[in-house]
Amino acid sequence: MPARRGDATVPQPPTLTALYHAQRLAMVRLAVLLVDDLATAEDVVQDAFTALYRRHGEHITGVDNALGYLRTSVVNASHSVLRRRRTARAWTPPAEVDVPSAEEYVVLKEAHREVLAALSQLSPRRREVLVLRYWADLSEAEIAATLGISRGTVKSAASRALDALADILKGRI
Structure with a gap:
């Protein structure tokens, strides 16, 4: 303009x-x-x-x-x-993880507490063998090297520890 x-x-x-x-x-x-x-x-x-x-x-x-x-x-x-x-x-969203329900979570948490309580009742050697085997996922040879014992001792300690753990948990259930 x-x-x-x-x-x-x-x-x-x-x-x-x-x-x-x-x-x-x-x-x-x-x-x-x-x-x-x-x-x-x-x-x-x-x-x-x-x-x-x-x-x-x-x-x-x-x-x-x-x-x-x-x-x-x-x-x-x-x-x-x-x-x-x-x-x-x-974009594809990641697949949903199968998440337990609240009730399943509480039951699982209680079961974990019971196993941990039973584990604490084992002898130190048996507890060490189970923890290294099932939590650290070590082989028998690796457990033997870590603890400075033979593989046969690892096998027998693991077997006895699992039996003792089963007996302790049966008494709780």
Whole structure:
């Protein structure tokens, strides 16, 4: 809109507000065709106008082709939205782990407590052998090397420890 100063007309520099009022709907239509969602299209256009404002301010005299700049921003932002959608749709959530119910968890926790209490009643050597075998998952040879005993002693200690553990747990049940 030209302003009059005396007899000469002085053109006003283009403003972002004027561009917004003139081109917002056209940009939203463009974005809707690209992203196929009105709400997302409006967000894309709003972000494009905001980026233009942050970069150049209200008077967009520094932009040679503000409309082209805006159109490019809308197209690029639409591509980003589509890439995020494609990534989100391609993501497969991990399979759900079979989680015990609250009741099963309480029963399991109680069973663990009973086993730990029974384990504490074993002799130190038998407890060490069972812990290294079933908790640390060591082989008989590794247990023998760790404890400085023979493999035969490991076998007999494990067998006797399991029998004693079974007897202790039978008395608790």
